[in-house]
Amino acid sequence: MSGRTITEKIIAAHSAEGAAVAGGIVTLRPDVVLLNDVSGPLAFEQFDAMGATRPFDPARIVLVADHFAPAPDITAAGAIAMTRDFARRHGIAHFYEPGRGGIEHTLLAELGMVGHGGIVFGADSHTCTAGAFNALGIGFGSTDLAGALALGQLWMRVPESIRVELTGTPGPYVTGKDVILELIRRISSDGAADASLEFGGPGLDALPMDARMAIANMAVEAGADTCVFEGDAQSGADMARRGVPAAPAVTADAGATYRQRIAIDLGALSPLVAKPPSPAAGVPVEALRGQKVDQVYVGNCSNGTMTDLRQVAELLRGRQVAPGVRMVVVPATQKIWRQALAEGLLDVFAEAGAAVSPPTCGACFGGHMGILAAGETAIATTNRNYRGRMGHPESQVFLANAWVATAAAIAGEIVPPGEVAAMPGGAA
Amino acid sequence: MSMTFEGRVHRFGDEVNTDVILPGRYLALRDPAELGRHCLEGLDPGFVQRVRPGDILAVGRNFGCGSSREHAVIALKAAGVSAIVAVSAARIFFRNAVNLGLPVILCPEAALALREGEAARITLADMAVEQGGQRWQGLPLGDEVRAILAAGGLVPRVRQALAAA
Numbered sequence: 180m181s182g183r184t185i186t187e188k189i190i191a192a193h194s195a196e197g198a199a200v201a202g203g204i205v206t207l208r209p210d211v212v213l214l215n216d217v218s219g220p221l222a223f224e225q226f227d228a229m230g231a232t233r234p235f236d237p238a239r240i241v242l243v244a245d246h247f248a249p250a251p252d253i254t255a256a257g258a259i260a261m262t263r264d265f266a267r268r269h270g271i272a273h274f275y276e277p278g279r280g281g282i283e284h285t286l287l288a289e290l291g292m293v294g295h296g297g298i299v300f301g302a303d304s305h306t307c308t309a310g311a312f313n314a315l316g317i318g319f320g321s322t323d324l325a326g327a328l329a330l331g332q333l334w335m336r337v338p339e340s341i342r343v344e345l346t347g348t349p350g351p352y353v354t355g356k357d358v359i360l361e362l363i364r365r366i367s368s369d370g371a372a373d374a375s376l377e378f379g380g381p382g383l384d385a386l387p388m389d390a391r392m393a394i395a396n397m398a399v400e401a402g403a404d405t406c407v408f409e410g411d412a413q414s415g416a417d418m419a420r421r422g423v424p425a426a427p428a429v430t431a432d433a434g435a436t437y438r439q440r441i442a443i444d445l446g447a448l449s450p451l452v453a454k455p456p457s458p459a460a461g462v463p464v465e466a467l468r469g470q471k472v473d474q475v476y477v478g479n480c481s482n483g484t485m486t487d488l489r490q491v492a493e494l495l496r497g498r499q500v501a502p503g504v505r506m507v508v509v510p511a512t513q514k515i516w517r518q519a520l521a522e523g524l525l526d527v528f529a530e531a532g533a534a535v536s537p538p539t540c541g542a543c544f545g546g547h548m549g550i551l552a553a554g555e556t557a558i559a560t561t562n563r564n565y566r567g568r569m570g571h572p573e574s575q576v577f578l579a580n581a582w583v584a585t586a587a588a589i590a591g592e593i594v595p596p597g598e599v600a601a602m603p604g605g606a607a
Numbered sequence: 608m609s610m611t612f613e614g615r616v617h618r619f620g621d622e623v624n625t626d627v628i629l630p631g632r633y634l635a636l637r638d639p640a641e642l643g644r645h646c647l648e649g650l651d652p653g654f655v656q657r658v659r660p661g662d663i664l665a666v667g668r669n670f671g672c673g674s675s676r677e678h679a680v681i682a683l684k685a686a687g688v689s690a691i692v693a694v695s696a697a698r699i700f701f702r703n704a705v706n707l708g709l710p711v712i713l714c715p716e717a718a719l720a721l722r723e724g725e726a727a728r729i730t731l732a733d734m735a736v737e738q739g740g741q742r743w744q745g746l747p748l749g750d751e752v753r754a755i756l757a758a759g760g761l762v763p764r765v766r767q768a769l770a771a772a
Contacts, residue, residue: 204751217634221677224637229765247635255635304675304699320677320703326765334751368622369669369695402669404698457622544674545631563673565626567649572627 182432184340185407186375189315189429193298195332201339201436208332209239209300209317211292215283215540216244218302218321220261225325234269235331241273241292242266243283246540248276251547281512281538284308284316284396284480288388289512294423295410300327305480305562307403310395311388312417313410313428315375318399338375338404339438341366342431345382347446352596354490355390356482356560356580359397360451361443364461371403374438377431379409382445388417389486393580396481397562400458452558452593453578456566464583467593474557475500475588476569477581478509478536479543482560485515487581492524494585494596495531498604501591506533507549509541533588545569551576558587610731610756612690612710614661616738618723621667623650625700628671628679642678643685660687663729665721667693670711671700680707690729692736692745694718705752706761712736714745731756 183191184201191199195206214222219242226234234240242262247255259276266274273290280286284305287293297314299306302324309316319333327333343362363370376398378391386394391408398406408414410428418425451461477483477491488510500506508528510516516538519525525535542549543561551557551570557577559569564576577593586596627649629642636642647654664683670693671679680703683691691704694715704711710731717736720743721727727738734745748756758764 204749218675218677220637221681225762228762230769231765252635258635258637302675304673318675318699320675320680320699320706322677322706322761323702326706326761329765329769336749368672369697372669372695373698399673402672402697544634545626546634550632563624563626565624565649565673567630568626572649 181436182434184435185377185429185431186315186338186340186405189296189298189407190337192296199337201337203337205335205337206332207298207335209298209327211239211241211299212324212327213241213283213287213299213301213306214324215246215303216248216259216262217246218324219265220258221321222302222325222328223261223265225322226328229325229329231329234328237269237271240271240328241287242271243280243286244276245280245282246544247546248539249537277537279513281515282480282483282540285483285511288312288392289421289514291421291423294418295414295426296429300324300333304399305396307398307406308392308396308480310398310406311391311408313408313414315405315407317405338373340375340377341371341439341441342437343376343378344380344440344442345378345445346380346442347382347444348385349445349448352450352582353445353448354580354582355386355393357448357451358443358445359394360453360461360578361448362441363397363401363459364451365441366401368400368457368459369402371398371401374403376401376403376406378406383409383411385445387486388413389484392484393481397458400562450580450583450596452583453564455564455575455577458563458578464593464595467577470577470593471556472504472558472587472592473555474549474551475504475506475584476542476549476557476559476561477584478511478541479561480511481562482581483509483511483515485518487560488515488519488524490581491585492527494582494589494599495533496527496605498531498589500532500588504588504591506588507536507542508533509536510538512538542569558584558593560584612661612663612729613726614663614689615659615724616663616665616721616727617658618721619664619666622669622672623666624673625671625676625679626673629676629682634676634678639681639685642682646682646686655686658687661689662687663727664688664691665718666691667718668695670696672697675699677703680704680709684709692718692721705755708756708760710756712745714743717743717745
C-alpha cells in the first residue's frame, strides 16, 4: 500500500469518513472558522437564510474586522457593526477590532489558534497562510462558511499534493517572498490547481516562521487548494511560545504519492520582483533596475511581520524616503505594531519620511489607506498585483520583499537592495 | 432552479480574477443591484451596458482566481449572467458560483469556440453546450455539486439538512 501525504493525513483526521485519498470527496470538520468584515456580513445573512439559529461552536469561530478597518466610511462601518453584532448575539469571544486585532491570518497565528495538524476554514483566499504551522488553511466564500458555521462541516475534494523540496541557505536580501515568487514563476498561476503544496526538506532550517508564513500565504497565487509545511523543532517551539497545546508534527509517509516534485535551492535564489499584472511574472530585481515608483507599501498578511519591519528599518535607518515617493508601513497586528514601537522601529520609519498605518488590509486590496491614482506605480510586499488591485485600473503594482521595497523607497526606483545598503547614509 | 440556459455570449480571456470582476473598493457593499452595476468594471467598464438577462460568459483559463470574494458571483448574477463556460475555473470561485446557483461548465473546446454576441444554449442535465448547430460536452459535475445546483444553491441545501437533523 502506498503511503499518505501530510495533506491526506490531516484531512483524514478531520473527516466524517475517517479516511482521505486524493481525488475523493470528504465531509471535513475544521478546528477553527475564520471570517472578516467583508466576507462575514454576507455569511451572516446566509446563515440566517439557512434557518440556522446557533453556530456549531462559538469558541472555535474567529471574527476579525481587518479589511475596512478602521472604517473609512459609513458603509464599511455598517459591515463591521454587523460582524460585531453577530459576535455578540452568538457569544463569540474571538471578535477583534482595531486596537486589539490586526490582519486575520497573522492574528490567528498570534492568538495560538493554529498548530501542528490543525485545519482552519477561512472566508478569505489567504487562509492558506496557516500552512506555515504544519496545518491546513483552506479558503472558501461566504455561503460555504455560512454552511460551516451552521453545520460545523463542509464537503471537500481531497487535493493531490505537490512536494516542494527546499535545500540550501538563502543569500543576502533573499526572503520567503522570493521562494514563493520563484515557485509561482516556475509553475504559473494555476500550476498547483486542485493540489496542496507540501513544503519540506533541509532548507526549512534556514526559514523562520515569518518566512514560512510569507511562502504559505501565496500558495493560492499558484492556484493551490491549500498548502502545508513539514513540522520541525522551529514550528514546535513556536507553538509552545504562542500557547498552542503540544501536538506531534504530521509527516508524510515515505511512499506518499505526489503529482509533481519540485526542488528549490535557496542558495541559488536572488531577490525577485513580480511585474504587473501577475504574481507569476517574477523577474530578478536587476531586470527592473530604474523602474520609477510613486508609492512603496510594506504590510499585508504575507509580509507585515516583525521580520519584514526589521528589514525595512535596517535599510531606512539614517536614510530618507526619496523626494516624490510615498512610503506606507503597515504592521500586520497590534502586537507587531507595539513590538516595532518598543524596538524603536516606528521612529526610524517616521524619521525617514514614511507614514506608519494602524494594522489593516488597507490598500493591499484597493480598500483604503493608500489607493493609487491613474498612471501611478507602487512596489508592495503584498500578494496580488492584478490590474487595478490597489486602486485605479490604470495604476500598477510590483510585488517584492521588504528589502527590495525599501531600497526602491530610498532610491525612488527599483534597485538591488545591496546597492542601497552600500550607499553612504546608513547608521550603524 | 432551471437546468437549461439560453443567452448571448460574451467572451473574455485567461486569468479573469475576482479583483477585476468586482474591485475591492466595493467590498463593503452587499446589495446585489449595487454590486451588479460594477460587474467586470476593472476589466471592461462597458460590460454592464451590453449584458442582457440570461447572457452567457465564455472565458479562458483560471477564471475567478484570486480573492474569495463572493461579491464577484453576486455581481455577475445581478448583471444578468446565467452561466459561465470556462477552460478552467479557480476552486473557490467555482464553489461560490455553485453555492449561489450560477453554473460553471468546464469545457475548454466550447469556451474557446463560442462566438461573441451569438446565442448559445446550455443544458445541465447532459452538460451540453450548443451554438449554431455545433455541440460540445462539458465535464460532468460531481454528485455534491449537482445536488447543490438541483436544490437551488447551498442555502436551501443546508436548510434541508438542518430541518432533517
